[in-house]
Amino acid sequence: MKFAVLGAGAVGCFYGGMLARAGHAVTLIGRPQHVQVVEAQGLRMQTLGFDETVPVSASTDASAVAGADVVLFAVKSPDTEAAGEQMRPHLAPGALVLCLQNGVDNAERLRAVLPGASVAAAVVYVATEMAGPGHLRHHGRGELVIEPSPRSAAVAQALIAAGVPTEVSDNVRGALWAKLILNCAYNALSAVGRIAYGELVQRPGVQGVMRDVVAECRAVAAADGVTLPGDVDLAVRRIAETMPKQYSSTAQDLMRGKPSEIDFLNGFVVRRGDALGVPTPANRVLWAAVKLVESRPTS
CATH class of the missing domain: 3.40.50.720 (NAD(P)-binding Rossmann-like Domain)
Structure with missing residues (x-):
């Protein structure tokens, strides 16, 4: 082939x-x-x-x-x-x-x-x-x-x-949403902190923010008629365990001075939430934070 x-x-x-x-x-x-x-x-x-x-x-x-x-x-x-x-x-x-x-x-x-x-x-x-x-x-x-x-x-x-x-x-749509939730939980925080997943989840307050982000994503997915496969909360926890040294793709982009995909991650959840009448304040903050870092001069 x-x-x-x-x-x-x-x-x-x-x-x-x-x-x-x-x-x-x-x-x-x-x-x-x-x-x-x-x-x-x-x-x-x-x-x-x-x-x-x-x-x-x-x-x-x-x-x-x-x-x-x-x-x-x-x-x-x-x-x-x-x-x-x-x-x-x-x-x-x-x-x-x-x-x-x-x-x-x-x-x-x-x-x-x-x-x-x-x-x-x-x-x-x-x-x-x-x-x-x-x-x-x-x-x-x-x-x-x-x-x-x-x-x-x-x-x-x-x-x-x-x-x-x-x-x-x-059910690839559901699987894509499950992956989106993982990205929303980890990518922006890893990027703003310039930190790998294993260390990230040990930092004060991080797991609480991640729980808020995941809850919002699940609410938007439910309102959008998406059936999420498996145990999403377990999958979120496993990321830090199975990829402890990994920096998110968003973090890698920002560290190289490249535009990120944040508009299609937390930003997408914010847009769908707005369209469906589901509040997404935690995702909105993370989206805005990455956009601020993204616009910072790299020199």
Whole structure:
């Protein structure tokens, strides 16, 4: 099976690298500094289980999705429509576009710019970072939950064989909301404090704020008709236990002086709460706090 990864950052490089390591043809599409190193040296995957350099193709151009059976779509949420437009002329008929993104509405937004294409949402549970150009560091987990589509079962089998725990679920909307709740609980606090999850939950007052955020998210989800799978409160606690050294993606963005996805995390909950008449003061404060840090000069 031939794969392309559009948005080959930490998440895209992990899943693309795992598939390439298992023998699949994979092209990583990302920033020039990463692409140059990957083309010259391969992708270094420093994971909990191995530290290897994996040979893989790389490109800076969205046209490199041409011929791929599956596109792992891993761009930042604000870039969804623009990246979709860029790859649309090159997407093979029948190709599956699998959204490996934060937030709950990216697949819907992508379908709007890729009419007729097969687009499936996926829920991502992995702790990764780019430690340098062409150097992926994996801190834990790696599971995927995929929305049903004509190719989803075959893709899930390929991922499982590559060492990625994967399931196809009829309730991906609920799973996306459950992941959103985890992000809302951790991302902004990790970003404002520039602190990893394990230490974060030990700080005074943090767990109380997280409980307030989760309660608001659950109320908005209920008002929106979302059925949350599993024990959300347990899942929130497990994040700090299974990813103690992980900084949130929001923290990583701000520490590098990049725009964050906070508008699609706590900001999304605030907007849906406003639309549905559900108060979300804790999420609003965290959203505003990250926006303040985001606007601060990096010098």
